[in-house]
Amino acid sequence: MWDNRCKIAVSGVGYSKVSRTADRPLAAHALDAVRDAVADSGLRMQDIDGLATYPELPATGHAEVDGISIVSVNCMMAMLKLPALTWHIQVGTTNIGGAVQQATNALLAGVCTYAVVWRAMHNPAGTYQNLPGVYAPGAAQFTGPYGFGGPGQGMAVAYTRWLETNNQSRDKMATLAVTQRKHTQHNPHAYFYGTELTREDYFASRMVAYPFCLFDCDIPVQGAVAIVLTTADRARDLKPKPAYIAGYGQRLHFETAGRIGSLSSYMEGGSSSAKLTWERSGFSPKDVDVAQIYDGFSASVIYGLESYGFCKEGEALDFIQDGRIELDGDLPLNTFGGSLGTGRIHGLWHIIEGALQASGRAGSRQVKDANVSFVGASAPIVTGTTFIFVGDPY
Amino acid sequence: MSDWSKVTRPIPVPNEWTKPFWDAARQGVLALQRCRSCGHVQHPPYATCTQCIGVDLTFEPVRGVGAIYAYTIMYHTGDKRFASAVPYASIVVELDDAPGALLAANLLDADYTEAKVGRRVEVMFEKLTDDITLPQFRLAAG
Numbered sequence: 001m002w003d004n005r006c007k008i009a010v011s012g013v014g015y016s017k018v019s020r021t022a023d024r025p026l027a028a029h030a031l032d033a034v035r036d037a038v039a040d041s042g043l044r045m046q047d048i049d050g051l052a053t054y055p056e057l058p059a060t061g062h063a064e065v066d067g068i069s070i071v072s073v074n075c076m077m078a079m080l081k082l083p084a085l086t087w088h089i090q091v092g093t094t095n096i097g098g099a100v101q102q103a104t105n106a107l108l109a110g111v112c113t114y115a116v117v118w119r120a121m122h123n124p125a126g127t128y129q130n131l132p133g134v135y136a137p138g139a140a141q142f143t144g145p146y147g148f149g150g151p152g153q154g155m156a157v158a159y160t161r162w163l164e165t166n167n168q169s170r171d172k173m174a175t176l177a178v179t180q181r182k183h184t185q186h187n188p189h190a191y192f193y194g195t196e197l198t199r200e201d202y203f204a205s206r207m208v209a210y211p212f213c214l215f216d217c218d219i220p221v222q223g224a225v226a227i228v229l230t231t232a233d234r235a236r237d238l239k240p241k242p243a244y245i246a247g248y249g250q251r252l253h254f255e256t257a258g259r260i261g262s263l264s265s266y267m268e269g270g271s272s273s274a275k276l277t278w279e280r281s282g283f284s285p286k287d288v289d290v291a292q293i294y295d296g297f298s299a300s301v302i303y304g305l306e307s308y309g310f311c312k313e314g315e316a317l318d319f320i321q322d323g324r325i326e327l328d329g330d331l332p333l334n335t336f337g338g339s340l341g342t343g344r345i346h347g348l349w350h351i352i353e354g355a356l357q358a359s360g361r362a363g364s365r366q367v368k369d370a371n372v373s374f375v376g377a378s379a380p381i382v383t384g385t386t387f388i389f390v391g392d393p394y
Numbered sequence: 395m396s397d398w399s400k401v402t403r404p405i406p407v408p409n410e411w412t413k414p415f416w417d418a419a420r421q422g423v424l425a426l427q428r429c430r431s432c433g434h435v436q437h438p439p440y441a442t443c444t445q446c447i448g449v450d451l452t453f454e455p456v457r458g459v460g461a462i463y464a465y466t467i468m469y470h471t472g473d474k475r476f477a478s479a480v481p482y483a484s485i486v487v488e489l490d491d492a493p494g495a496l497l498a499a500n501l502l503d504a505d506y507t508e509a510k511v512g513r514r515v516e517v518m519f520e521k522l523t524d525d526i527t528l529p530q531f532r533l534a535a536g
Contacts, residue, residue: 004479041528046527127472127473128470128472129474130472130473131404132404133404134403134404134405135404135405135406135407136404136406136407137407137409138407138409139438140404141406141408141412142406142412142437142438142497144402144403144406145403145404145405145522145528146484146498146499146500146528147401147403147468147473147479147482147500148484148498149472149473152470153468153484156466157464157465157466157484157486158464159465160464160465161463161464161511164510164511164512165511167536184493186451207467207469207481208469208470209466209467209468209470210466210467210468210469210481211471212466233528260482260486260496260498261463261464261486261496261498262496263464263522280518287486325412357489392500394464
């Protein structure tokens with residue numbers, strides 16, 4: 001087990017309004033989320049001395065403009081002018097989960113005391129994922145000419161591979177979409193709060209990139225979420241009940257650029273990350289009370305459930321049936337609605353929910369007696385990170 | 395069947411690592427990168443052998459027959475250049491001569507509903523410009 005388990009905790013969490021279009025500069029969303037998280041902790045902004053983010057725009061073919069389509073550390077610091085800042089980072093080889101892990105490391109090293117991590121996501125006007133322009137350079141020279149565009153199609157090919165080699169049916173995925181939308185009705189911050197989804201809606205929806213229909217894809221939105229991390233002893237003096245980080249992992253499987261459709265890269269990315277998380281925390285999948293698994297596209301949940309070890313390969317769509325992932329099921333899953341419910345804000349919201357469930361702060365969607373709370377914070381393939389939060393340190 | 399006649403495809407830009415692939419394709423030959431040290435065949439081309447880290451790499455013709463490893467049917471018309479072809483099958487092919495090397499392509503000369511994992515396919519060539527010819531795939535006879 002990890003010597004540093006339960007030494008760092010998530011304290012406050014914060015949200016901006018999630019909107020369909022870029023009605024305000026993204027910097028304003030990020031600022032709202034950061035202020036909300038700091039206030040949730042009962043801290044003053046000048047107490048914050050660490051900043052971390054993953055300032056990426058996943059929409060292809062759009063410009064990254066700081067404050068408009070991304071919010072970098074530079075942008076945040078230029079707004080906040082924190083008097084006590086002692087540490088900051090932007091991560092690149094991991095998704096937002098890596099920023100949370102780096103903040104954890106910085107707190108353990110004692111180079112900051114209250115770190116804020118935010119994820120701000122822009123929804124550009126026009127088509128979200130664009131194919132290359134007139135020319136397809138780099139890795140796209142082998143994919144773009146054939147109409148392969150963004151990550152949706154990349155994940156869709158792995159999904160057909162999974163479905164047909166395992167003799168499975170995409171119809172079973174309706175359970176995930178409908179159950180998560182049900183969970184969404186307990187999350188007033190989510191884009192789809194107040195909008196129900198039935199199995200009939202799922203089956204009637206238009207196909208986007210088979211096997212993905214509309215409701216297999218998270219809706220692009222504009223918004224931001226943020227968390228405050230601090231040491232366990234400091235967290236206990238703050239307003240919210242802390243959610244302790246019992247262990248974390250990063251994916252250790254690497255692929256050469258431009259390889260498309262490989263199911264094994266999802267599975268090996270996920271299992272390598274989860275293995276570290278189980279070993280460090282001392283827990284195993286059967287100990288988990290509640291799980292958040294990244295669901296930017298629905299099939300990501302399959303790769304997560306299987307590669308993290310919750311079920312065997314080829315069985316994930318059977319595993320999620322019969323009420324298992326309901327709030328009172330054996331493994332309540334994506335209890336905040338997931339990205340399919342909140343809109344495309346990436347994995348920091350999964351981390352937030354993992355922390356809230358561990359600390360008993362999830363309100364009407366709280367899983368009863370939840371303590372061991374698992375998070376897979378992004379698609380396991382390339383930038384995957386995993387976490388376990390607990391409410392009771394050990 | 396998908397109508398490709400009105401589709402304007404992005405044109406591949408060869409670089410120093412990939413130029414032999416496109417030079418061969420222009421001649422109607424499918425050539426993949428092979429490691430002279432361990433014999434591993436890989437795609438897309440890479441700076442080193444992904445099996446033994448060897449740097450002595452060459453391009454050699456391979457038989458253009460294999461199976462559909464995975465596929466997606468594209469319905470989304472976000473990119474108007476491809477809108478006239480939807481729904482169309484974008485496939486990933488694993489060649490008999492290059493296990494583990496995955497080639498993207500479209501399934502041509504067949505309904506998109508014919509795309510299935512494991513189905514046998516063979517290479518064909520689609521001229522794009524004077525410089526660029528795309529390897530593509532159709533269902534294999536028999």
